[in-house]
Amino acid sequence: MTKSDRKELFEELSRISNGLSPGEFSGGFRTPDNYFDTLPNKIQGKIGNARSNQVPDIGFKLSWKPAMAIAAIVIAVALTSGLLLLRDGKYNGHLAGFDDAFVLEYLVSYADVDPHFFYDMVLESNLSNDEILFGFMTDNDIDDHQALFFYVNSLLDYHWIDTESLLTTDN
């Protein structure tokens, strides 16, 4: 964004808001005096404390390695089974005995999508649905179109948002 774009937006916002005088918009936040002079030393102090309180390496490795391996396996199994259920098209409002709230929470936590945000974008952007949908996904996320469709529908169904026509694919 160029300075002039920014200025233009600010001026537009100023004009809308009852003609309040335009000017450079800084946000209005400030910090206590000399805050940025002291912050680096505060951070160094905390790092120093953390270093002196560090548990010896050998103990850490012995206790955490098995726990992390188990956690990784549990997460991998949970994600794989969730995705397989979606891919198989078993989702029809309820996913394998889990209620909608659970599914929503699981999916939102997994892909970190705000359903309202998504819905608004579908409504008002000029992008195709595919562009928007895949914009949220990383390469390792859901890569099957149908699974994605179920995934998004599950979010929107939960919020009683009727987007049947909007969410049909463009292909």
Place this chain on the structure above:
Amino acid sequence: MNQHSDDELLKLFREGDNPDYAFNLIVRKYQQPIYWHIRRLVIVHDDADDIVQDVFIKAWNALKKFRGDSALYTWLYSIATNEAIGFLKKKKKRFFLPLIDMERQLTDSLEADVHYVGNEIEKKIQKAILSLPDKQRVVFNLRYFDEMKYEDMAKILNTSEGALKASYHHAVKKIEKFIKNN
């Protein structure tokens, strides 16, 4: 003002005699943009202060393993964004706040914050920004205040440039609507 490039700072951190000094230079270079990015998300100075310290401590711990696949700048912004959003999520859960109440809570914090000195229009725009969902707020702030390129933002938020453009476009519309109605 810190004149070192990111590559120089990373080299100094990894290969220099004094990694503490090199890290201190990194903190001095990025403390302000990172602090302001966090502050605009969590509003209250004390919260932003805690989070910015956590961000740099995490960065310190991870920097030895930092492979340089992304730029130091986008990497620090990613940590900061995740920490700030995580903080807001925890806050929502702790107080069982739905979206609308979280917005009100942040707006109240803005009004009560002794370190907020915005004029009427700044306050109005800030309230409009607070009416956006968290992720959209991040996109708007990065683009509007930090004047960040969509390309960099895409790396930080792990989202396509197209989705970010749409998000920003929509955020602006919402802010305009909010200001018209208030």
